[in-house]
Amino acid sequence: MTGPILALRNLTKSFPQGGAFDRLLGRGSRFVALDDVSLDIQRGDVVGIVGESGSGKSTLASLAVGLAKPTSGEVLLDGEPLSRLMRNHAGPWRRRIQMVFQDSSSALNPRKTIGRCLTETLALRGVERGAREAEAIALLELVGLGPEMAPRLPHELSGGQRQRVGLARALAMKPDILIADEPVSSLDVSLQAQVINLLSRLTRELGLTLLFISHDLALVRTLCTRIIVMRKGQIVEQGPCLDVLEHPSHPYTRLLISAVPKGIAGRRTPASPDMPAREPARSANAG
Template sequence: MTTTARPLLSVRDLTMTFPGRRSRSAPVRAVDGVSFDLAPGETLGLVGESGCGKSTTGRMIVRLLEPTSGSIAYDGRDIGRLRQRELKPLRKELQMVFQDPHSSLNPRQTVARIIADPLLVRGASAADARRRAVELMELVGLIPEHVDRYPHEFSGGQAQRIGIARALATGPRLIVADEPVSALDVSVQAQIVNLIERLRRELGIACLFIAHDLSVVKRVCDRVAVMYLGRIVEIGAKELLYTAPAHPYTRALLSAVPLPDPAAERTRERITLLGDPPSPAAPPPGCTFHPRCPAARDICRSEAPALRIAVPGEARQVACHFPAVEAV
């Protein structure tokens, strides 16, 4: 999918800094200058290790967190600094699906009320809201007759379908899906991934799909952005990123994805990263990946690489002084 049309979402230099846990602790820079565009109807995967800032980025986009700096332009309008009252009319177009389906659903409300609440807030009648809730139950593959049950009566996969139905209630143009399948069994994950892909195709909704499982991201996304320690280190079309990853961190992530062919799995090279990710409260100088990078050189330890096009004419950007461009 191309992104030549005006982006539906345009994020520039987005940062989020949390204060240290103690009075004298260094602040934690959870997101450090993230920039990307998302076209109408496109799905962008945001991947990386736990703690890299993926979820924080998603929550800032829907304004569940207030950005420290940077801009968030939705449909050409900067929403990063809007007051909650000004943001309210846009809430119907920006929705979120959360990681843990059960913790994101009110256990004291029926499914009908959970799905209908966004419509009731916007002035719909109780009868119309309930009718729409029944329609959405059927759309996401649930039995409409179960609309008066409570969340604890559903499995994890069913509860996530309820969360998706709630997100769809207001007819959004953009959904942020924050690890929507990581808390589910593998067989259920496939069902939810297929559901998200089908709904995106049928309804034309743009999606920021946050995950750490690259095999899932490959299934549903048009483009992929790889985050490391609060920064995007590689972003581009999934075909390029999966066949010829340019950043050493991307190559390491892909080498950890299991292959379905046992013979290929035994013979392929596995890239092992040394040590743990540095603390975002005390990031290393230069390229933040250099302490774990097998190809780090002197410049990597002193100068932070900019996110730039690795190969002229290629729709892929890499933040690396020495990007690789050959296929793996």
């Protein structure tokens, strides 16, 4: 199938600000979390989405996976609008796009064993009852865990193990697109490396399209082939990962790189408070 597997078209998401009384009197304002973003994700892309807190990264992910509705604009999967798919047959959409969340503790039901968590997800995909347990074990092994994890509860696992279980649960739906929202930010450096290596292996072996949301440019450089830089709800730069990180064209991208100690851009330099807020994106697809 030609064309992007996932497309955002003039996507905007805003939230009301102020109290109920202010809104009643018409004095309420709106916070724009995502501002007229257009973006194409090609099949097999491994894309890093970077930016500071509040840049719109997680809002973009929530809209793409169908957890929130846009204020305006449209999300399309293989050219079909999310609004139509969710209204007529949301199941296929939800199976094809899965998300791994930042907080592995809150993403898992504390009262359900890991095995039950996975078998219930497999049931949603339509796997026959007799085959669910064996497939759940296979999923655990796929993410580097053993069958001894199945009877355990989430609190009996380490943070890295819980994050792997979250990944296994997402893969249980056999998605085409995986969105990982800061999946390693709560882990120590050694566990971060393990999860990043696992994601790299799975994208190659399973042919996944991956959106990796992070504030860590070093991790994005390691994992991703393409990078999207966001600021104040807009895409300010995008392109091949190494090209953007080694030759950034936007002041904000240069600022992000310079803030990495001994990092991608070398010596740490001070941030400029007078940096322009908005400039045209590097690519025409940035909207």
